[in-house]
Amino acid sequence: MRLLDLAHARTGDKGDTSQISIIAYDEGDYAFLAEHVTAARVAAHFAAILRGTVTRYELPGLGALNFVLHHALAGGVTRSLRLDPHGKCLGAVLLELEMPGRQAAAEHHGGNDRT
């Protein structure tokens, strides 16, 4: 199972900082996400482009985690040489994360937006 099966993501940018929200399709999965999608895992996933640290903010009331990746955008949208200078694609890349198997979760969250 991948993070893709449990949550959706949106990416924003502020200067050289990338921001990725991870939002559970089912708010009941929040604790599972909070346990397995840590700042350290996100930092490791983006190690190739991250030049700073990752801060995680928790929003249990929304079933969401907000990741702030400092110095992840090669200077930010106004000077980055990247094809995607905003880093808009990074949220989808984060959804690649492998998650520990949970039979119940796999059955419940096989696909569509249930919220």
Added chain:
Amino acid sequence: MKTIRIGSGAGFAGDRIEPAVELAERGDLHYLGFECLAERTIALAQAERLRDPDLGFDPLLVARMEAVLPACSARGVRILTNMGAANPRGAARAVAAVARRLGLAGMRIAAVTGDDVLNTVRNGIFPLLERPGSVADLGASIRSANAYLGAEGLVAALREGADVVITGRVGDPALFLAPLIHEFGWAMDDWALLGRGTVVGHLLECAGQITGGYFADPGFKDVPNLARLGFPIAEVAADGSCIITKVAGSGGRISLSSCKEQLLYELLDPNAYLQPDVTADFSAVRFAELGPDRIAVSGGAGRERPATLKVSVGYLDSHVGEGQISYAGPGAVARGRLALEIVRERLHLIGVKMTEARFELIGVDAAHQGGDASGYADPPEVRVRVVGRTDSLAEAVRIGNEVESLYTNGPAGGGGAWKSAREVIAVVSTLIPRACAAHAVSVEVA
């Protein structure tokens, strides 16, 4: 109970025009906001204003106003926008001319200025937020410096009876917060209300991003009729709570998921979203589905506004040269990688001076940054991309040339070469005391 209906007519400078017309004609609106000013746009607009004092505002301003003014005028919908860019007064004159042409004489167009603080930051000691040094160190490369103003100037313009309010740099949510302050008489130090109004503005400011744009993901998050994506409306109550909805029959879908995504969009610390008018707290915001495309929003909060204003400083940073070329069929990835190595060596051999460069394959490792690419199959085509930063335009041109010459000097089957060389206007930030940027309102009558 009185509610105010505010629509969002554009979420960026190049946004579609039709949804704003739909909102103006069928949204039963009181206000329509257009957020069209990206970070470096003012720097580019400033250069245009230097060439022609009547220009320097958003190039789509006239087209957007021609499209919406008839319906807005007929229905009493008041417009707020930051399309003034580097020249809000010039923009107001241009809109007044549009109004006269459309037979809407008497329309009042206000320009709110005061965000231009170039002379202040150029001559003082203002440290940069992103890196060591101060604004003064940028020297002659500075193009613009604009403070993020709050809602006060916009509210003053509404109080003067403006039908259209045009400004330059303001905090994006302020375009939507201002009508709420004006209509409900909110005090400028009622932090809880200003925090809730900022939630409303934040949800609206990116237009289609809350109705299903930047959201659809087939099989996971399906969105109906995206081609006719409608833009959002907030029905706001005097306590700052609101319902997010859209015109019946327009495309897209407003869901709990789309609202959550937009609430967190470009947010760093959800407990402290720094705006010129308030330190907003989004951490306790909650959404409830009232019906199809009707989501109730509650729980926003706020604390005292920051003591300083953020300033975006535009400056000439560098030049960039780029070239691209495609390879397809069996071995496309291998030929693409060979092409990258050839260009890398040739740029070295001919001595192109680059301070930074990227050699990548679109389709493999260009937009897919970080992460784990090992689980993906090789694509049937790739596009070579070489891009480098230089000190001069002439040097930048040489980069694209070496990619183009792969046609006859590179791997088999290279096609569709493209090249460019451009100046890079970048943006850094600093903070100034509030007293350094005072707003001013002037009104143009059509």
